[in-house]
Amino acid sequence: MLLAATSPLRTRRIQRINERYWAHVGAGYPITLEGNAETLQIAREVDGINWLTVKGICEEGIAAGLGDEPGLMFLQTTANNRYYMTFNQALAIIRDLRAWGLAAWTNWNRLKDAARDPAQTPTREALEALNLEEGWP
Numbered sequence: 001m002l003l004a005a006t007s008p009l010r011t012r013r014i015q016r017i018n019e020r021y022w023a024h025v026g027a028g029y030p031i032t033l034e035g036n037a038e039t040l041q042i043a044r045e046v047d048g049i050n051w052l053t054v055k056g057i058c059e060e061g062i063a064a065g066l067g068d069e070p071g072l073m074f075l076q077t078t079a080n081n082r083y084y085m086t087f088n089q090a091l092a093i094i095r096d097l098r099a100w101g102l103a104a105w106t107n108w109n110r111l112k113d114a115a116r117d118p119a120q121t122p123t124r125e126a127l128e129a130l131n132l133e134e135g136w137p
Contacts, residue, residue, distance in 0.1 A: 001123065002122050003118060003121070003123060003124060003127060004118070005116065009124055009127060010116060010121075010127065014112055014115050017112050017130075018112075025042055025101070026043040027039065029042050029100055029101070033077070038077040038079060039078045039079075040077060040078065051097065054075070055091065057073070057087075058073060058087040058090050058091040058094065059091065061073065061087035062087050067088040068087075068088055071086075073086065073089070075090055103137040104137055107136055110135065111135070115130060
């Protein structure tokens with residue numbers, strides 16, 4: 001049986017997709033720092049502001065010619081561990097974090113688009129066959 005674009009089944013599947021996205025980003029950005037498995041907090045609204053602030057500080061330090069000076073910058077992990085580094089190193093991490101976040105966001109939208117589109121998921125079976133574990137960075 002074909003599902004309408006406004007089917008409650010689609011609404012519920014999109015809700016599950018949203019939950020899966022927030023679980024993924026809520027766990028934090030996984031990173032290894034000084035050989036330690038860590039995560040950086042990214043899921044709260046304030047985290048975006050904080051990372052933009054850190055990015056700006058790094059860019060200012062680099063513009064001032066201090067990009068490779070050790071210990072002028074630190075990142076704090078979700079475990080409250082601080083790692084001191086150069087502005088260049090911190091900015092590289094922020095760029096990697098941004099790419100990871102964009103990949104997660106792209107996958108989230110791919111799944112939602114498929115769940116909304118009767119051409120991609122015409123039946124209940126096709127809708128339920130969407131693999132919510134696939135495609136996350």
